[in-house]
Amino acid sequence: MKTGLENIEQHLKQQTKKPPLDLWHPELCGDIDIVIKANGDWFHDGFPIKRQSLIKLFSTILRREEDGDYYLLTPVEKWRIQVEQTALIIVDMDVVNAGQPDQKIIFTSNVDDQYTLGEKYPLTVSSVGNSNEAIPFVCLEQKLTAKLVRAVFYRLADLAVEKNGGFVVASEGLEFAIG
Incomplete structure (x- = not known):
């Protein structure tokens, strides 16, 4: 059986x-x-x-x-x-048109799916699951989330600019706070 x-x-x-x-x-x-x-x-x-x-x-x-x-x-x-925390893990990222108004940040998951940071796949920083630690993650379909590995988050932070006392990254014309 x-x-x-x-x-x-x-x-x-x-x-x-x-x-x-x-x-x-x-x-x-x-x-x-x-x-x-x-x-x-x-x-x-x-x-x-x-x-x-x-x-x-x-x-x-x-x-x-x-x-x-x-x-x-x-x-x-x-x-x-x-x-335990999130269903998927973001293991890589690419930047298209870096520093330009039409900049796009494309994340790759541990199952090789790609997600472009934007309205459909926003970035959030909060605690997830049993952790009290602030974790950056991307919201996906089916109410799933994908946590950014530390190396990807550091690369993302390198793109951040200071705005209103915080730091943001831009993708698809939108800005996302990174903490």
Whole structure:
């Protein structure tokens, strides 16, 4: 008999693009022993998931709901997982047209998705999860967030300018406070 994890993996192998999670509302099947650690590592039954391709697949069906919990979804299954801080990690960034009015900051996540800092993907600095530490993160679809690793935050801080007693970075014509 297949486990919930094997059923999810089998269903995902048939996907060719990101699934329409906003259309899926299955009943809760239960909890599955998957934990996303604060450093972005994924664990199942206490062991690290080493296959990056599997982590990428699972990230496409991950949603945070109004109750604050995280779920892996298929059209017919919903499994609650644990997330220590944020679901994803921002591991790199690029700047297009640096210093120009049309500057864009593009972040890359630990699952190779890219997000352009702007109205759709804003930057926030606050405490997340069990931490009281101020953490910079990007707000994503499905109520998910992606924490900036320290090196990316330092690169972002290098772009900051002082404004009204604080520091901001600009992207897509908008300004974002970095603390």
